Amino acid sequence: MSTIIMSQCWPLQSLSVTQKAVLISLADQANDDGVCWPAIGTIAKRCCMSARAVRDAMDHLEQVGLLSRERRFNSSSVYVVTPAKFDASAAPSKGKRKAGKAGDAPGAGAAPHAGGAPAAPGDAPGAGGEAGGAGLEVRPVPPNRHITPIEPSGEPPVPALAAPLSKAGLEAQMQEACRQTWAAYRSAYRQRHGVDPVRNAKVNTNVRDLVKRLGREEAPQVAGWFLSVNEQYAVKRMHDLGVLLAGAEAYRTQWATGRQVTTTSAQHADQTQSNLSAAEEAKLLLRKGRAANAG
Incomplete structure (x- = not known):
């Protein structure tokens, strides 16, 4: 969450x-540059509204300069919240109609009723021998019927191919993932060891490399989980971030499966494997001996 962006959005009218x-x-989900990439469903759930209502609201926010969107194929769109560009006058007028007036007859040449009143829904412009459209059935537009771009059509929508994310956008995502990873690691480290971990240029590089190896979604979770590891080497090194980076993939597997490999459990597994190998070797010798006696 960016307190800078939040403080600029609250006063807006x-x-x-x-x-x-x-x-x-x-x-609430943006970084200090206003960049975020939540799914529509996530926003709808947080705001207790439908996905369609969220899209309508986003359309308005984009029209008044509060939001810009960069749509990506097969992934969440990237949004940039821009409260400094807010222009309330850019909003479309509430009285603007997107379709013809209610009750207007769609056929050209239809004669209006006396006094300029619109034709009733059941009137046909050719009735009574009036000129223009005689013999043709004309169906008037039902009142209060407005066709908007978000109404479903008879054909399924074809997803538009979004432009690839810019270099600046990719870097913004990487920086946000690094912040989340460090925050998770720092919080867990302080809870276990009672102090904050050291942070320097080397640590920052380790955090960035960890995100590259485990991905933006899993890196923060694995970094926080790592402090629960009771492996002798990790405990002796005070859960140094370099230890996590050195065995990133192995620790990620332990995190995903919920099984920690300690020195004792590793030795036990090795001994079990050795016993199984010895038993198999004994069975093989026994079978050879029986075969020799039978011959």
Whole structure:
């Protein structure tokens, strides 16, 4: 969460409750540059609203300059919250209609009723021998029917191919993942050892390398879990981040399976394997002896 972005979003006015809720949810997940990439479903769940309501709110936020989106194929879109660009006057007028007026007849040449009143829904422009469209059945547009771009059509939508994420966007994602990884490691380290871990240029490099090897999603979780490891070497090194990096993939497997490998358990597994090998060798000798006696 970025307190900078949040503090800039709270005072903003001229937004509906739904739009403000979506904006605050995005700001809560953004970094100091306003960049975040939550899924629509995640925002909908946090704000207790439908996914369609979230999309409508995002459309409005984008129109007034509070949000920019970079859509990516097969992945979450990247959003940038920009409260400094807010322009309430850029919002579309509430009275603007996206379809024809209610009750207007779609056929050209239809005669209006006396006094300029619109034709009733059942009136046909060709009735009574009036000129224009005689003999043709014209169905008027039902009142209060507005066709908007978000209404489903008869054909399934074709997903648009989003442009690849820019270098700056990738770096922003990497920095956010590194911050989360360090925060998880630092919190767990302090809880176990009672002090903050040392942070320097080497540690920062280790954090970045850990994210590269385990990915943005799993690196923070494995880093926090690592402090629960009771392996003799890790405990002796006070759970140094370099130990985690050296065995990153192995520790990730232990985290994923919920099984820690200590020195004692490793020795026990080795002894068990040795016993099994000896038993197999004894069985083989016994079978050879029986075969020789039978011959």
